[in-house]
Amino acid sequence: MTKTEKEIKNILIKYAFNKSLVEEAGPNANMVKDLKINSARIVDVVLDVEDAFEIEIDNQNLAKIKTINDLAEIIDAST
Amino acid sequence: MIGNDLIALNSAANIKSFSNKRYLEKSFTEQELAFLNENNYPDLPQILWTIKESAYKAMIKLGYKKSFCPISLEIDTNSIQFNFSIETSIRYMDHLIVAKTFHMSDYIHSIAATNPQELITINFRVHNIKPENTRKQSTLVRQLFISDYALKQAVCVNKVSVRSDHLTYIPSVFYDGLNCNIDLSLSHDDLYIAYAYSNSL
Numbered sequence: 528m529t530k531t532e533k534e535i536k537n538i539l540i541k542y543a544f545n546k547s548l549v550e551e552a553g554p555n556a557n558m559v560k561d562l563k564i565n566s567a568r569i570v571d572v573v574l575d576v577e578d579a580f581e582i583e584i585d586n587q588n589l590a591k592i593k594t595i596n597d598l599a600e601i602i603d604a605s606t
Numbered sequence: 607m608i609g610n611d612l613i614a615l616n617s618a619a620n621i622k623s624f625s626n627k628r629y630l631e632k633s634f635t636e637q638e639l640a641f642l643n644e645n646n647y648p649d650l651p652q653i654l655w656t657i658k659e660s661a662y663k664a665m666i667k668l669g670y671k672k673s674f675c676p677i678s679l680e681i682d683t684n685s686i687q688f689n690f691s692i693e694t695s696i697r698y699m700d701h702l703i704v705a706k707t708f709h710m711s712d713y714i715h716s717i718a719a720t721n722p723q724e725l726i727t728i729n730f731r732v733h734n735i736k737p738e739n740t741r742k743q744s745t746l747v748r749q750l751f752i753s754d755y756a757l758k759q760a761v762c763v764n765k766v767s768v769r770s771d772h773l774t775y776i777p778s779v780f781y782d783g784l785n786c787n788i789d790l791s792l793s794h795d796d797l798y799i800a801y802a803y804s805n806s807l
Contacts, residue, residue, distance in 0.1 A: 593673045
């Protein structure tokens with residue numbers, strides 16, 4: 528797991544009902560379906576990621592985010 | 607194809623999100639943001655959100671693989687009239703989806719359909735669960751649907767099952783191992799679970 532993915536997990540844990548699902552998740556875990564994060568919280572996750580990495584995630588990229596890895600790729604491409 | 611979505615109004619997480627200006631700007635189009643500013647109607651951001659997500663859930667059944675990006679679904683705010691149930695249409699790419707939303711004291715529930723005729727055939731139910739069961743929402747909503755469906759169809763409840771596709775996560779209904787070809791949508795938030803289904807898959 529990369530440093531970016533670990534930082535994403537730290538953000539996801541804030542919004543997860545079941546923290547252990549996030550702790551044990553691999554990079555291909557679907558944030559809503561596998562990690563059981565409410566879909567309404569994904570926008571919160573994106574806002575936290577924008578703040579933490581000092582980037583802006585546009586709508587085109589927002590529509591690509593399903594997994595931890597999807598988010599990590601967008602961050603790595605933006606930093 | 608149909609979809610449904612609900613939002614618990616008393617959830618602290620929802621209250622925080624929907625009062626955050628950046629959250630709203632990330633979720634709604636300029637026209638929708640103007641509509642929010644012009645109308646001081648209670649829980650309006652949550653209403654628009656459930657409309658969008660129910661429409662998205664209907665769309666993914668048509669094979670759309672994109673993630674839920676709320677701002678890419680455009681609600682026709684001119685068609686919204688504030689009643690107990692709110693009917694409106696949503697544009698997503700080249701599709702028009704219709705939705706009906708129920709604004710209750712504790713939650714908002716939307717059902718959506720890619721075909722207007724489907725909207726009137728949807729069976730749905732919202733159910734309140736106990737706080738200790740919030741981690742079991744996914745299981746409980748399946749159990750609720752199965753028991754209601756078996757009762758309505760007068761079939762053996764033990765032979766009805768719901769399985770989700772491992773790639774799309776779209777749920778399908780089976781009876782005695784055979785696909786019933788029912789268009790099912792499941793939803794949950796905080797202390798509420800909901801299903802919606804239509805027989806016309």
